[in-house]
Amino acid sequence: MKKALFVVMLMLSLFAQTVYAEEKVLRIFIWSEYMDERKMSAEFKAATGITVKIDVYENNEDMLAKLQAGGVNQYDIIVPSDYIMSTLLAQKLIQPLDHAKLPNLKNVMNRFSNTEYDPGSKYTAPWQWGSVGLMYRKDKISPDAAKSWSVIFDPSKQTGTFWLMDSVRDSMAMALMYLGYDMNSTNPQEIKKAAELLITTKNSKFCRGFKPGVGGKNDVESGAASMAIVYNGDAMRAVMADPKKLGFVIPKEGGEIWVDLMAIPAKAPHPDAAHQWINWILDPKVGAKLSNYNRYATPNQASLPYILPKDKASDEIYPGEETMKRLHFSKDLGKANRLMDEAWTRIKSR
Secondary structure, rough: HHHHHHHHHHHHHHHHHHHHHOOOEEEEEEEOOOOOOOHHHHHHHHHHHEEEEEEEEEOOOHHHHHOOHHHHHHOEEOEEEHHHHHHHHOOEEOOOOOHHHHHHHHHHHHHHOOOOOOOOOOOOOEEEEEEEEEEOOOOOOOOOOOHOOOHHOOHHHHOOOOEEEHHHHHHHHHHHHOOOOOOOOHHHHHHEEEEEEEHHHHHHOEEEEEEEEEHHHHHHHHHOOOEEEEEEHHHHHHOOOEEEEEEHHHOOEEEEEEEEEEEHHHHHHHHHHHHHHHHOOOOOHHHHHHHHHHHOOOOOOHHHOOOOOOHOOOOOOOHHHHOOOOHHEEEEEEOHHHHHHHHHHEEEEE
8 A cells, every 4th residue: 555655656746847847948939040049048047947949930921820730739939020910819829918927018118018919018028120121232232222122123123133032921012112002002903013023023033032031131141142131130130240241221112110029829838937038038138138139129118228339320220210211010901911822822833
């Protein structure tokens, strides 16, 4: 009897240890090259005892598909963009935040704390914000030529190899704005014309095809391409290291501005750890370290004193009034999302 009781107690102890171990893990699903993964994971573990495990994606649509396929049970933190929030909420893929566990939420700038996509920050806290524009090599493309999307979309002005971005909303946004349309157009004819422009551009002898922003940045940096549509932070890490050869610009026709967010999937296995991560990221010095590494703008008011002075002075990272006039947010298109998806299928298949 004592032996049986000992075995039962041993099994209960092992089970408790297993549960405890599981509670000390945080699984994050995030964009690639968006944080100093090794260093930040180590610092978070030192602060909390929680081990961080990271998987990456390259666009919101891939992230959404993974959640729909079961990722909602696998991950504790995701980093979606503002425009996809309505889909995540409609499909009940994320859970409300417990603000009592997030005292550092008070550090968030007012413009990011009560937004149209998430009033009162009920479901999300901001991660970073930035833009989409054109990265180019100054030894192959003149700064004047890079000031217009015609350097990519007008065959008569194409003079260097380039990558389009492998993201439906980002690529369609640039094409729509170049044609003079609203980047959030739901007009079937305007979407069709933008798709036709991208098909023609894709088949240009100068076009290398579609790549995620990080991949396009890497090829411009290495000299394998002259230009690429990229996210500003990806570009600026390279530009600031070699400003004589590399540049980044929001062309005159316009670019995209976005906010990426931290959210907890509806069936996250470790929601308490997820709240600890969000609150830790919103610490002033931690938030500044994040932005100083990835060269995106911080949404954390309390982090600003710790941001690198040259970054705060950079119009490419913290856009001034004139640049902001050329930047536009993507919006959820409702039923017209189907038109975008159909257009993207045509673009990729032709």
